[in-house]
């Protein structure tokens with residue numbers, strides 16, 4: 282598209298807070314930055330120095346933490362599975378309070394989902410079928426941010442990944458797993474093209490707007506009463522969904538960034 286791009290790892294940006302209290306950065310002269318990292322410090326510093334980031338530092342931070350995402354999106358008319366934040370524990374020797382576990386049991390029933398707030402690729406998502414499993418999972422996660430969530434049984438091993446670019450749905454795929462309640466491709470889920478109806482599109486666009494995202498991949502569960510937002514990925518990989526749908530997601534994102542920064546369409550398109 283006629284835009285020269287340089288690629289830097291986040292640790293090569295040379296951002297620092299100096300002794301005189303000013304901010305410094307080795308980079309300058311760029312119109313914008315396609316920020317593919319989740320490093321919140323570098324993102325905040327680049328923005329403070331005037332760089333336009335795709336996505337913004339705040340949006341990446343809010344998506345990185347699944348509980349924070351839900352809190353931010355609450356009261357925006359977006360259905361989500363009932364979710365309880367887990368109180369943090371600062372002493373690894375201290376057992377998780379029985380009251381907390383009984384509360385989860387009472388509010389969410391079994392099976393119940395326990396998630397690390399910062400997990401990805403399905404690795405931090407667990408299911409507990411009874412009090413013994415709930416206690417074991419809560420003990421494992423007690424010193425890092427995590428949450429408890431209603432298990433959406435109708436969606437077992439199945440969800441939809443929807444890519445939103447600039448407030449528009451550009452691609453979607455259904456993911457199904459045979460051997461796991463988690464449908465992540467990395468855990469054996471298989472994707473196939475999916476045509477979102479208006480309700481699903483609206484839900485995903487509303488979530489992306491609510492979080493201030495230029496680009497995202499929303500995971501949506503099939504609830505008994507309708508769709509339920511599962512999580513929003515600010516840094517969603519697009520290689521898999523491009524292969525499944527044949528849609529050039531990267532190009533859609535690049536075009537959107539071009540239009541946002543320079544106004545019209547690039548000559549080279």
Ligand SMILES: Nc1ncnc2c1ncn2[C@@H]1O[C@H](COP(=O)(O)OP(=O)(O)O)[C@@H](O)[C@H]1O
Nearest residue numbers: 394400401402403404431432433463464500512
């Ligand atoms: N509350 C839930 N009920 C049923 N399945 C769930 C629930 N939460 C997550 N899953 C399944 O687990 C997968 C991974 O969960 P997700 O929250 O998207 O975490 P990750 O960031 O690891 O992808 C989802 O794609 C979905 O298939």
Ligand SMILES: [Mg+2]
Nearest residue numbers: 402403500512
């Ligand atoms: Mg996910």
